Amino acid sequence: MTTAVVTGAGVVSPNGLGADAFWAATLRGDHAVKPMDRYDTTRFGCRLAAEVRDFEAARHLPSRLIPQTDRMTQFALAASDWAIADAALDTTDLARTDLGVVTAGGAGGFDFGQRELQKLWGEGPDHVSAYMSFAWFYAVNTGQISIKHDLRGPTGVLVAEQAGGIDAIAHARRALRGGAAVVLTGGMDSSLCPYGMAARIAGGRLSTRDDPDRAFLPFDPDSDGHVPGEGGAILVVEDERRARERGATIHGEIAGHGSTFDPPPHSGRPSNLGRAVELALDDAGLGVDDIGVVFADADGSPESDRAEADALVRLFGPRGVPVTAPKTMIGRLCSGGAPLDVVLALRALREGVIPPTIKVTPGHAVDLVRDRPRPFTGTAALVLARGHNGFNSALVLRGPGKDH
Structure with a gap:
């Protein structure tokens, strides 16, 4: 039976860009939960979040993609590039139909959607971007990654909120067992705009505290809900035998x-x-x-x-x-x-x-x-x-x- 291993990882996290920076920041205990400063949060019941503050899309993506994509998709595209580089993956000797991508989506492109709704009601329908037809969609990361890297094999998207990130990785393993050679997988979300935050606050699960040190306390008797963040990771998953034959560094097995x-x-x-x-x-x-x-x-x-x-x-x-x-x-x-x-x-x-x-x-x-x-x-x-x-x-x- 196929043994699925991880050979590459691309990370966008509130406390670090790239897997190495993320790991080092986590060991240091770098705390990224802070008051939001993208907009006025005075009227919001939750004013804290863990924002990705050092990501500039223009530094990581072709200029043509930026107006087409929501912030979460920009994260996902950059992370897919980093994952492929980390895996030292050269796909030129593989059929494009042997290369797949399966991601998880939870919120969709809230930030992009909010901007276009503001244009609709403030300026009129002629000012709404044609890219609105897909940029808001929870499956768009899979689509954009597959287009950018010409991955024409098994594709999919899993929608199960936090659990979806695991299910997508498991589905990637299933695709390998079905004959795919390499699958990009993982999850990426960003919904910290006013529209997205209003929806999350309505769910009643966010902490309403203003002290970053006391707002997200899992397993603590003083817990008060959670604080939202943004980002995620894209992984390269492939069959162990193929990975060893090409001399890839194996990070571990999806067992x-x-x-x-x-x-x-x-x-x-x-x-x-x-x-x-x-x-x-x-x-x-x-x-x-x-x-x-x-x-x-x-x-x-x-x-x-x-x-x-x-x-x-x-x-x-x-x-x-x-x-x-x-x-x-x-x-x-x-x-x-x-x-x-x-x-x-x-x-x-x-x-x-x-x-x-x-x-x-x-x-x-x-x-x-x-x-x-x-x-x-x-x-x-x-x-x-x-x-x-x-x-x-x-x-x-x-x-x-x-x-x-």
Whole structure:
């Protein structure tokens, strides 16, 4: 059976552009949650976010693409370039139909959509961009990446909020097993414009605090919801044998995946997150004792955190495995969050160090890696992601030195 490995990663994160910068910033505990300054937030109930402040589209993209694309797509296109460069991937010897792209989308191009709606009502329909027909769409990142790199093989988009970032990677592995040679995958989101923030605030899940140090506290008794962020990661995934034949650096293996759906709210039935973990472990052929670290979903709402902590305690025992949530530094990035956790998990396995969770004092029986990195010797990691309205996904990763 095809073994899917990651050979390249491109990262756009609020605390670093590029995988190396992101990893270093995360180990340092660089906190990117700050008051938003793109517009007047006085009337908004949430005024904090983790913004990508050092990305200039004109430095990374052809000028012709900038008026066609939303901010999230500009992130995705740049990250796909960086991922391909990181993988040292030359596709000229491959059929274009053997090259695919599968991404996750959650919010779509809110920023682009808001600008065009303002033009419609302020200046008239003749001033609305023709690119509005697709730039707002949650599937546009897949389309634009496939066009830019001439990828004509399996394509798709997964929409499951935070969980979609894991499901897209799993679908990329499925495409490899179906015959594709290389698949670009991951997730990218950006909806911090007034239109996007109004929609997120209406969902009732954001923190309303103004202190960046106290606004996003997953697993903490003082939790108050989460802080939004923007960005994500694009990965190059290919068959291990092909990667080794071409001399590629292998970051790690996508070993197992599981996804489930929760019962309706207020049904009295428990979350199925634990079942997703069990499915992922079975798929990887591993047991709970093989997992050296868990990258938690860490929603920041008391109910979701309790359900996740309960699932971890049931599976691993009280404080039975190191747990970390570096997203406390960068907020929740919707479909982009889990791919960033995958990048961190693969680097943690390679470097033997777990990045920290900052600002949190846990109130659950989980062994949270707090405030500073922790050395470890594990060979497998578990990444969890939960999407609003009941999506649960789990991904098991193995380090590059693991024998198969």
